[in-house]
Amino acid sequence: MRVVARTAGRGGRTRYHRALPSIEDRRMRLPSLLFVAGLAAVVPTVHAEEPAAAPAPAAAPAAAPAAPKSAVSLEDIRTFTAVFSLVKQGYVEDVSDQRLMQAAIRGLLADLDPHSEYLDGPQIQELTEDTTGSYAGLGIEVVPMDGVLRVIAPIDDTPAERAGIKAGDTIVRIDGKPLPPDDLGGAIERLRGKPGSEITLSILHEGHTVPIDVTLKREVIRVASVKGRMLEPGYAYLRISQFQAETGNDLRKRLDRLQAENKAPLKGAILDLRSNPGGLVSAAVDVSDAFLDAGVVVTTRGRIKEAELSFSATPGDQLGGAPLVVLVDNGSASAAEIVAGALKDNHRALLMGRRTFGKGSVQTILPLDAEHAIKLTTARYYTPSGVSIQAQGIAPDIALSDLALTRRDAPPTPMLRERDLRNHLQGADEGTEPLAVEQDDQVQADYALNEALNVLKGLALQRRPAVSPETKS
Known part of the structure; x- marks a missing residue:
């Protein structure tokens, strides 16, 4: 499968x-x-309480059944x-x-x-x-965190990666406007747009205290x-x-x-x-x-x-x-x-x-x-x-x-070797240099x-x- x-x-x-x-x-x-x-896990059953019928004169009142733990209360x-x-x-x-x-x-x-x-x-x-x-966009992975957008990673060879955005960076403003802490989903939507359109992100690099503005042009991302x-x-x-x-x-x-x-x-x-x-x-x-x-x-x-x-x-x-x-x-x-x-x-x-x-x-x-x-x-x-x-x-x-x-x-100072000594014994392959691996x-x-x-x-x-x-x- x-x-x-x-x-x-x-x-x-x-x-x-x-x-x-x-x-x-x-x-x-x-x-x-x-x-x-899956739905049952998040949509609990609603149990409405109905008025109990009057008990029969000779019978003991029946105990009301306990409401299931998953029931949503009327309150x-x-x-x-x-x-x-x-x-x-x-x-x-x-x-x-x-x-x-x-x-x-x-x-x-x-x-x-x-x-x-x-x-x-x-x-x-x-x-x-x-x-x-x-897809069309900037080529950047983000997650909402503490009222800002935290960069998880830029995708290779995309506007975000070429602009120097790195994992751990934080987006604090979009086009000069601060991110609304209660609507980071809307902030993510603002990152989207037509290929060729520009957007300016205020990026706080990991380990820095002052954000910098980075202007990126959206494009079709083919990864x-x-x-x-x-x-x-x-x-x-x-x-x-x-x-x-x-x-x-x-x-x-x-x-x-x-x-x-x-x-x-x-x-x-x-x-x-x-x-x-x-x-x-x-x-x-x-x-x-x-x-x-x-x-x-x-x-x-x-x-x-x-x-x-x-x-x-x-x-x-x-x-x-x-x-x-x-x-x-x-x-x-x-x-x-x-x-x-x-x-x-x-x-x-x-x-x-x-x-x-x-x-x-x-x-x-x-x-x-x-x-x-x-x-x-x-x-x-x-x-x-x-x-x-x-x-x-x-x-x-x-x-x-x-x-x-x-x-x-x-360049480093050349090191003294045996062949640099005067009257050294001749080596079998002296005069030829081994091929260096580039x-x-x-x-x-x-x-x-x-x-x-x-x-x-x-x-x-x-x-x-x-x-x-x-x-x-």
Whole structure:
């Protein structure tokens, strides 16, 4: 069974932003039982109390049955209808019943957790577009937090990423106007717009005290979820920016091309999941399966039977057991955390970087009609070791600080070597210099990637078969 679930990656829409961290929106066709059970969990039965009949003269009065714990009290119903009536009568402007009821529904879901919400037609369409990797906007994932919008991650090669917006940044104003703390959903809507239109965001970078204004131009975002290249002979680099429907297949094709380009089995690979906001659960399972021969990938648990799921790897490691290093940071969320947890707990990869975002819940899309649905948190997911990373994240095996590499202002002082000594004995190959391995420019500029490559080489050396004494010289 192919399960398509959204593990949204930070906040709102993936397109321009995402108001919900790593939305684990499960877009599978659920049986009607799940739909009913899901609604029953949030719409308790109303039990009206009827006047008791007078007891028969000879009979003892019957005890009134206790109201179920899930019943809504008449007092709560009276309070709701009283507020509804007062708003209708006294609000400064006329408000339609439909608008008030939809606001009540949105408030009911919003008060549960940051990821449950009421969806209308355009929002449902946006979720569909997220899985294809093509949409209009800024290319930034955000989540409402403490009256502002916190950036979970910018998407690679988008206006947000090119403007220097990073995971952990905060949006405090949009077009010079402060964000309304009670309507951050509306603020997210203001981020959207037609391709080519401009918007100015006041960005407070992590660790700074003064925000800066950044003007961005909206565009059609087409996200290639998988990129890859050779860093050095034998060592591949794979970058997944988000998890889409075809990410697993694209990863396998990319690995095959890199293997062919290397003309030999790879010695190792780096999988870069930094600032990956998440995506489809099915894609996360496919990617994990590409590097595993067996073992559990992820399990989900909830209150209803249909939320109890387990995904396992199938035989076939695309790297043939070659060492794998996974780069993560505080912008790696949801589906990215599923992959990181699966590879770590199955002892298949070494994690390097910073603690991940910590989005460990699953959201299910429950249709109401052709134009409306609710996105409801129905389960938590667990790594193969049975650990929930909700609000905790995944700690890397090797922690790295958020540093940057810079070139020396002056070349280093040459070191004295044997061949520099006068009257030294002539070497067999003296006069010829060994070929230097040219390092990728990105590796030179990227501290974490540089450290990951060094560790990967060490793991590859440990994997080499021991040399027998007879072959030693």
